[in-house]
Amino acid sequence: MIDVFIDVTLLxxxxxxxxxxxxxxxxxxxxxxxxxxxxxxxxxxxxMDAVDVAFTEAAxxxxxxxxLMLATIALTxxxxxxxxxxxxxxxxxxxxxxxxxxLVYGTLDIPAFGDPEAPAQxxxxxxxxxxxxxxxxxxxxxxxxxxxxxxFDTLGEVVVVFxxxxxxxxxIGGKRQKSNTxxxxxxxx
Amino acid sequence: xxxxxxxxxxxxxxxxxxxxxxxxxxxxxxxxxxxxGTKIVLLIAVLAFLSRRTDLLDIALVYALINFIGVVAxxxxxxxxxxxxTGDENSKxxxxxxx
Numbered sequence: 001m002i003d004v005f006i007d008v009t010l011l012x013x014x015x016x017x018x019x020x021x022x023x024x025x026x027x028x029x030x031x032x033x034x035x036x037x038x039x040x041x042x043x044x045x046x047x048m049d050a051v052d053v054a055f056t057e058a059a060x061x062x063x064x065x066x067x068l069m070l071a072t073i074a075l076t077x078x079x080x081x082x083x084x085x086x087x088x089x090x091x092x093x094x095x096x097x098x099x100x101x102x103l104v105y106g107t108l109d110i111p112a113f114g115d116p117e118a119p120a121q122x123x124x125x126x127x128x129x130x131x132x133x134x135x136x137x138x139x140x141x142x143x144x145x146x147x148x149x150x151x152f153d154t155l156g157e158v159v160v161v162f163x164x165x166x167x168x169x170x171x172i173g174g175k176r177q178k179s180n181t182x183x184x185x186x187x188x189x
Numbered sequence: 190x191x192x193x194x195x196x197x198x199x200x201x202x203x204x205x206x207x208x209x210x211x212x213x214x215x216x217x218x219x220x221x222x223x224x225x226g227t228k229i230v231l232l233i234a235v236l237a238f239l240s241r242r243t244d245l246l247d248i249a250l251v252y253a254l255i256n257f258i259g260v261v262a263x264x265x266x267x268x269x270x271x272x273x274x275t276g277d278e279n280s281k282x283x284x285x286x287x288x
Contacts, residue, residue, distance in 0.1 A: 002192050002239065006232075008235075009199050013206055020210050029209075032218040035259070036209055039229045042252070046233050051248055062226065063255040067262045074266060139242070 006047055014040045031069045038062035048113070052142050071172045190238040198232045219263055226256030 014050035024030050038061030045054030076099045128141055128149070138144035146154050205228060209221035230249045239246035 002195060006195060006199065006236070009202075013202060014208075016206065029212070029218055032209060032222050036225050039226055039252075043229045043232060046245060046248060047236065051245070055251065058252050058255055063259045066259055067266065070263060070266045105213060114256045151271060161201065 003047060007044065010044050010047070014044070027073050031066055031073065034069065035066040038053055038065070040067045052146065068168060068172075075172065093154070191235050195235045195239065196199070198228055198235060202228050211246045215267060219267070222263075223256065226252065226259075230256065258263060262279065 017033050017040065021030055021033045021037070024033070038057055039061065041061065042054040042058040045051070045057060062120050115121075128145055131143040132138065132148075136144045136148040138148060197288065201224065205224045209218055209225065211219040212221055225284050230252045231253065233245055234251040237243055
């Protein structure tokens with residue numbers, strides 16, 4: 001009962017945050033709201049027992065991407081200008097509504113949350129549940145799958161993320177000499 | 190008792206979200222996101238006791254660490270404008286809109 005109430009409340013906060021992100025024009029506030037959005041998503045993942053997804057969401061969404069977006073704002077502030085709201089928004093709205101209706105229609109075929117008859121829990125999941133302790137010795141099944149059964153897959157993901165991090169650091173962090181002149185230009189703010 | 194605690198935390202989340210939405214200055218919003226992360230940590234901890242999954246407490250601890258590091262990084266970026274200034278140069282370039 002209380003789980004359902006927490007789910008509904010968190011989802012309502014999520015919707016409020018999303019609408020506010022769309023309506024706002026202050027980029028810094030939008031980045032802060034992105035962080036709040038990520039924390040809310042992570043809390044919902046925890047409530048729905050997807051702890052590893054929640055951990056990734058909190059680390060990447062609320063932690064790293066907030067900082068990266070702020071760094072991007074600090075670098076590209078000069079090109080920021082108020083955009084006129086006179087463009088016609090009916091066509092994008094119609095496309096979004098049709099796409100969302102198609103997605104909602106698609107969810108009708110999905111098995112219910114936690115359904116034991118779902119295809120995802122019929123084939124390999126019982127094998128992992130029964131054998132993972134004996135084969136890997138890791139108490140958490142998700143961690144056993146991620147780090148042991150699919151260890152090379154996870155290693156590949158880590159390599160990709162590490163490479164992307166190096167590239168972003170090269171783009172953002174390599175402005176030591178020019179930083180003073182940039183700051184003097186921005187004193188008018 | 191845990192149900193009442195989780196309800197109180199949800200109410201606090203609503204108040205903090207309102208401050209983050211309205212927040213006239215930059216520092217209101219930074220305080221709001223910091224408080225929001227703290228409340229999410231508390232909510233997860235209460236949920237851990239509510240559903241007797243005590244392994245969620247580790248997740249709450251990691252969230253607290255991420256929240257702290259993230260807020261420190263945001264403050265450094267707001268005050269200095271970049272990540273690689275040491276802080277002894279007196280260049281206070283607040284690069285974000287105050288409105």
